[in-house]
Amino acid sequence: xxxxxxxxxxxxxxEIVSIENLCKRYGSFEVLRNITLKxxxxxxxxxCGPSGSGKSTLIRCLNKLExxxxxxxxxxxxxxxxxxxxxxxxxxxxxxxxxxxxxxxxLTALExxxxxxxxxxxxxxxxxxxxxxxxxxxxxxxxxxxKHPHQLSGGQQQRVAIARALCMMPxxxxxxxxxxxxxxxxxxxxxxxxxxxANDGMTMICVTHEMGFARRIADRIVFLTxxx
Numbered sequence: 001x002x003x004x005x006x007x008x009x010x011x012x013x014x015e016i017v018s019i020e021n022l023c024k025r026y027g028s029f030e031v032l033r034n035i036t037l038k039x040x041x042x043x044x045x046x047x048c049g050p051s052g053s054g055k056s057t058l059i060r061c062l063n064k065l066e067x068x069x070x071x072x073x074x075x076x077x078x079x080x081x082x083x084x085x086x087x088x089x090x091x092x093x094x095x096x097x098x099x100x101x102x103x104x105x106x107l108t109a110l111e112x113x114x115x116x117x118x119x120x121x122x123x124x125x126x127x128x129x130x131x132x133x134x135x136x137x138x139x140x141x142x143x144x145x146x147k148h149p150h151q152l153s154g155g156q157q158q159r160v161a162i163a164r165a166l167c168m169m170p171x172x173x174x175x176x177x178x179x180x181x182x183x184x185x186x187x188x189x190x191x192x193x194x195x196x197x198a199n200d201g202m203t204m205i206c207v208t209h210e211m212g213f214a215r216r217i218a219d220r221i222v223f224l225t226x227x228x
Contacts, residue, residue, distance in 0.1 A: 014040050014041045015038055015039070015040055015041070016039050016040065016041050016043075016075070016076050016171060016172055016203050017037065017038065017039035017062065017073075017074070017075055017076075017172065017203075017205070018038055018039075018072075018073070018074040019035055019036055019037040019038070019062075019071070019072075019073050020036050020071055020072045020073075021034045021035070021036060021070065021071040021072070022034070022035040022036070022058070022061065022068055022070070022071035022072075022073065023035075023068065023069050023070035023071055024054065024057055024058075024061060024066065024067075024068045024069055025069050031052075031054040031057050032054045032057060032058060032061070032068070034071070035058060035071070035224075037222065039172075039203065039205065040203075041203055042201045042202075042203055043203055043204075043219045043220065044198045044202075044203075044204045044206070044217050044218050044219050044220075045204065045205045045206070045218065045219065045220050045221075045222060046206050046207075046208060046213075046214040046217070046218040046220075046221045046222070047059065047205065047206065047207045047208075047221075047222045047224065048207070048208065048209065048211070048214065048221060048222070048223055048224070049223050049224035049225060050225070050226065052226055053224040053225055053226050054224055054226075055177075055207040055224055056099075056176050056177065056207055058207075058224070059174045059175075059176055059205055059207055060176070061073065062075065062080070062090075062094065062174060062205070063075075063080075063087075063090055063091050063094050063096060063174070064080060064087050064090075064091075065096075075090045075093070075094060075172065076090075076093055076171050076172070078090055078093075092120060092121075092168060093168075093170055093171045093172065094170055094171070094172045094173075094174060095165030095166060095168060095170035095172070095173040095174065096165060096173075096174045096176070097158070097161050097162055097165055097173065097174070097175045097176065097178050098161070098176050098178075099176055099177045099178065099180050099181050100181050101149065101154075101157040101158055101160075101161045101181070102161065103149040103157055103160060103161060103164070104149075105148065105149050105150065106148070107148070108145065108146050108147060108148055109136060109141065109144050109145050109146070109147055109148075109149070109152070109160045109163075110129065110132050110133065110136065110145040110146060112149075112160060112161075112164050113128075113131075113132035113135065113136060113160070113163050113164045113167045114128035114129055114131075114132045114167070116164070116167065116168055117131060117132070117167050117168065120168070121168070128167070131167050132145075132163070132167050133145060135163040135166045135167055136160070136163045138163070138166075138196075139159040139160070139162050139163045139166075139193045140159065140189070140193065141156050141159045141160055141163070144156055144160070153186060154181060154182045154183060154186055155182055155183075155186030155187075155189045155190055158178055158179070158182065158190045159189070159190060159193055161178075162178075162190075162193055162194070162197075171203065172203045172204070172205070173197065173202055173203070173204045173205075174204075174205050174206075175194065175204065175205070175206040175207065175208070176207050177207050177208060177209070178190060178194070178206070178208070179191065179208065179210060180209070187210070191210060191213045194206070194213070194217070195213070195216060195217050198217040199217075204217075206218075
């Protein structure tokens, strides 16, 4: 699998993610306390830890799906702050794959993949479709392009979700327990696609309980414990 990476001036920096003293609270409960992490271009980081330790919250903070209260986050040279232009830039450059797929149920797999490139990147329908078909083929669901999500297995839906994220040609991919909602027999097909991405040099931060997969692809494993 070959992942095309956009040519941007700030790509000269090898540090894609910089997290400094990140804190996140829910009321009086501090779920993240003084988290500091640097991720270099091409690194594969696996985040693990017990339930409630803030794994998913951490990566959701990296594109402002969750607000953080203290600390500093910089993604590919862009500070994640209150500036909407900064948030839009980061969300455009960071792909996110969720536990529950989050595909639009009224759109086909192909339409799910072409929507953001057309609306956000301004691609023509033909260019967006060509890109989408390419990535659907690379994640091995090209034959499902014209089916709606309810017609697909869980593993197929998750691979479409990965293709959808890749269609934006992200600099960084975030995976939030991407196999936790899958039946055991289809977990492997999703992990194989993710391993292909890792082998091709995609920068990845992945929350997973699949420790065999972590050993297979991770450059570093970050273990979170519950804040006290």
